[in-house]
Amino acid sequence: MAAPWRVLMLSPFGREVARGLLAPLGDAVDVDVPETRDRAGMLAALPEAEIVVGDYTGLLAVDAEAVAAARRLAFVQMPSVGTDSLDVAALTAAGVPVANTAGANARAVAEWAVGAAFALCRQLAWGDRGVRAGGWPQRALIARGTREIHAQRVGIVGYGAIGAEAARLFGALGCAVSYWSRRRRPEAAATYRELDDLLAVSDILVLAVPLTAETTGLLDDRRLALLPDRALLVNVARGGVVSDAAVLAALESGRLAGAALDVFEEEPPAADHPLRSREDVLLSPHAAGATGQSQLNIVSAVRDNVIAAVEGRDVTNVVNGLSPQVRRR
Template sequence: MKPIIYITQKLPEQAVAKLRDSYEVRMWHDDQSAAPREEILKQVKEAHALWSMLSDNIDRPVFEAAPNLKIISNLAVGHNNIDLEAAHDHGVMVTNTPEVLTETTADLTFALLLAAARRIVEADKTVRSGEWKSWTPMGMTGQNVGGATLGIIGMGRIGEAVARRGQGFGMNVLYHNRTRKSLEDVKYAALDELLQTSDFVVLLTPLTNETRGMIGERELSLMKETAILINVARGGVVEEAALFEALKAKKIWGAGLDVFEQEPVPTDHPLLTLPNVTVLPHIGSATVQTRLAMMEMNASAISACLEGRSVQNRVC
């Protein structure tokens, strides 16, 4: 009997084809939705490997329902959706997909920064709706990017890639991180200093107990009235209610959000009512090339584990 691999969302056939000869591949059938929790709990009863997505909540009950499970390979660099303590307790390996998505996510981060600064989405809607009647001297004016100060919170691989892009635009780049780094023309700053002096604050931290809610009412009050907050980390890093109030009261100028506390974000979410918020559906790594490369890393990790070979990109 072949070992069983369960995949919680439908993936392109080219991503799973190499696994089919050696394993029984079971995959959620609908490419417009994710496997519901009850289906995951059902499938892990027999699965030897679970190929999970960042939207899956892989908590202790999942491990308790999975006596044969040897590995979970997560289609993301982040792994806050997986209970690593439970994985360790049950002897289950966990892997992720680092590095391959660095440049792609940095591209998206900077695109979101530019879109928020220059009101790209708002301007597009103005044209399509027929609201654009004539050119006006201050119509759709945004904020300068070139020459502005970019503050990056979380200086990992993606943070460094965003810093390089900022330097290409002639920006003054600051960063705040748990550990200081030797980076050319990039200055370390304490968190409060970074918030007070940056024109753009970009969040790139993982979601941990320490970073959850790290940007709240106090931190937002330190930012310039002309500042823009960009979050491509995880929604939980920002207190969304506090962000809504700061934006509504124009205590900060705008925000660009690729992530939310709840995803998909409810259509009646208060932040979606504000014109100075640019939103995306968590697409940081969403290019064809990068997603396929991430899937290749997942497939390689699963086959290596099930065949008793050395496994790359382990987080547990």
């Protein structure tokens, strides 16, 4: 009888929850977590690990040093869409397929993007603060500029599962929706535009592109300056796609009338970060995808892929171009 697969859970589920997740595999797996939830604990646990479920918080990042320590590693599954806590290049060079949970939280994140756009268009958070403070800022709220969302031109940067669902939802509201991605999507329910052209016609700009070497700093000061005056920015991608400094500069110049940010360059941002004090910014603690339904979807996707790997079936959503057939070392 083959020895059980050694599965290392880096996400903070706890030992019993981690084992319960893969209970259908019975004795075919030995599921563990690091003894201490820090880098030293991770590095100590990696040499025997064959399958790693990554840390969605990013605390236990699997970098090149960690990949080198994981001499038996055959597969990495992220319990998220993003893989920026992994050194994907090092894993690819080591022949380790990496999978994410693409699509599992697409509806949740797309709904957040639409809800955030509504909040910015109608100044909902600002009005709430004024009424809670004892005021009745009806005229002041209108003077700040309120809009009906159907009249806005929406541009979506990135047309994966989240971008596609956001395009569908905005389109259902009557918005004219355009998109840019690194490759055209013939099936897209939106109009393709080159990036600079997209920016020039986007009253609401939604960022939904993965953070990669190519997309880091994709929206710099020059590109933000292409937006129409008083545009709105909704970022459900990663903070590194557009720097906090660039967002602040665009807000201060008036190019941006508001921003809804679920992600930041550093998370959490410092307590005195200038974005925290701006009334034209809607802040969220990287929770756009955090619904009960999406969490169930993610857990199911992780479980199903690990089970497939152990049973010798192809895994899904491999992001680094390697074979979906996981082979033991």
